[in-house]
Amino acid sequence: MIKFLDLEKVNNRFRADIDNRIRDILDAGWYLSGKYNEEFTAHFAEFCGTKYAIGVANGLDALNLIIRGYGWGAGDEIIVPANTFIATILAISENNCTPVLVEPDINTYNINPDLIEAAITTRTKAILLVHLYGQAVQMDKIWELAKKYNLKVIEDAAQAHGAMYNGRRVGNLGDAAAFSFYPGKNLGAFGDAGGVTTNDPELYEKIRAIANYGSDYKYHHVYKGINSRLDEIQAAILDAKLPHLDADNARRREIATAYRTRITNPKIILPKTYDENAHVWHVFVIRTENRDALAKYLNDNDIQTNIHYPTPPHKQGAYSELANQSFSVSEEIHRTCLSLPISPVLTDEEVGRIIGVINAWN
Numbered sequence: 525m526i527k528f529l530d531l532e533k534v535n536n537r538f539r540a541d542i543d544n545r546i547r548d549i550l551d552a553g554w555y556l557s558g559k560y561n562e563e564f565t566a567h568f569a570e571f572c573g574t575k576y577a578i579g580v581a582n583g584l585d586a587l588n589l590i591i592r593g594y595g596w597g598a599g600d601e602i603i604v605p606a607n608t609f610i611a612t613i614l615a616i617s618e619n620n621c622t623p624v625l626v627e628p629d630i631n632t633y634n635i636n637p638d639l640i641e642a643a644i645t646t647r648t649k650a651i652l653l654v655h656l657y658g659q660a661v662q663m664d665k666i667w668e669l670a671k672k673y674n675l676k677v678i679e680d681a682a683q684a685h686g687a688m689y690n691g692r693r694v695g696n697l698g699d700a701a702a703f704s705f706y707p708g709k710n711l712g713a714f715g716d717a718g719g720v721t722t723n724d725p726e727l728y729e730k731i732r733a734i735a736n737y738g739s740d741y742k743y744h745h746v747y748k749g750i751n752s753r754l755d756e757i758q759a760a761i762l763d764a765k766l767p768h769l770d771a772d773n774a775r776r777r778e779i780a781t782a783y784r785t786r787i788t789n790p791k792i793i794l795p796k797t798y799d800e801n802a803h804v805w806h807v808f809v810i811r812t813e814n815r816d817a818l819a820k821y822l823n824d825n826d827i828q829t830n831i832h833y834p835t836p837p838h839k840q841g842a843y844s845e846l847a848n849q850s851f852s853v854s855e856e857i858h859r860t861c862l863s864l865p866i867s868p869v870l871t872d873e874e875v876g877r878i879i880g881v882i883n884a885w886n
């Protein structure tokens with residue numbers, strides 16, 4: 525069986541370095557807010573090109589903390605793509621803001637910049653972008669709209685660590701960005717972990733305080749905060765893996781190129797990219813009319829696949845208030861999408877076998 529994602533193999537490449545770091549933490553007996561947090565957040569900010577990075581407990585908290593940090597709440601609207609992982613929209617609801625869903629572009633699967641202006645009202649505070657599947661959103665139009673209507677641009681970069689738009693990394697394309705370091709992401713920890721990047725010193729201080737019981741210094745509480753911190757062990761592991769992220773993403777690109785040039789089955793719609801550096805291929809999403817039949821056929825041929833995602837947010841029980849809205853492009857993507865295995869440890873032989881099996885499907 526070719527696994528959809530072999531995390532043991534992914535992480536075993538860094539075993540010696542990680543073993544040493546964990547032993548060091550055991551020896552020091554220091555588990556939170558220590559040197560590994562300082563080192564990782566400094567390195568991650570440098571990687572993204574931002575002034576600041578903050579380690580938090582997970583990607584949902586990172587999104588949530590950005591919205592809280594800006595102080596948006598009831599009556600405020602946030603524009604968000606209709607096709608995203610539910611967490612993006614949950615963070616908006618958790619702050620009592622209203623998610624305003626906008627259709628994706630069928631070619632990039634990212635929010636369609638041409639449809640955003642019509643969704644802006646006097647209550648709009650921000651455009652919350654998602655660099656979906658690992659591809660950076662094309663920013664020009666969005667920057668223009670943000671300036672024209674005085675909106676913040678927030679990035680959900682949970683799937684796109686290292687992706688670039690015109691030479692700038694995601695995480696540094698808006699006012700603040702949320703990252704997830706969930707084990708399966710392009711940069712993954714050994715459990716839950718997340719981060720926020722920003723160039724805004726006020727937001728940085730505020731989010732750091734809110735994430736630490738609302739405390740700006742010990743036992744002094746200025747906000748009704750939460751506990752959302754990055755463990756030293758997770759920070760140490762992420763810092764060991766970060767120097768290899770660009771090489772891993774380059775390998776993902778190589779595999780994506782093989783799929784995109786050698787899958788020739790006319791029943792398959794291949795993903796597109798407008799610039800090789802824009803995409804880090806967190807997942808490789810093809811589309812086809814008979815998606816479930818293809819998934820079964822691949823499984824029968826010992827190839828695991830996944831669906832990102834089977835049900836759009838506006839069709840979820842949690843969002844019954846959106847059920848009467850219609851997003852036909854998003855629905856079409858959800859109905860037809862299938863994710864093939866892609867990871868830095870997939871071998872050329874495995875890639876070749878996947879391509880052969882798909883081309884033989886009829």
Ligand SMILES: *Cc1c(COP(=O)(O)O)cnc(C)c1O
Pocket residue numbers: 582583584585608609611612654680682683703704705706716717718
């Ligand atoms: C994974 C993911 C999140 C949530 O991150 P967690 O660390 O699992 O909380 C948010 N948005 C998107 C687009 C994601 O893929």
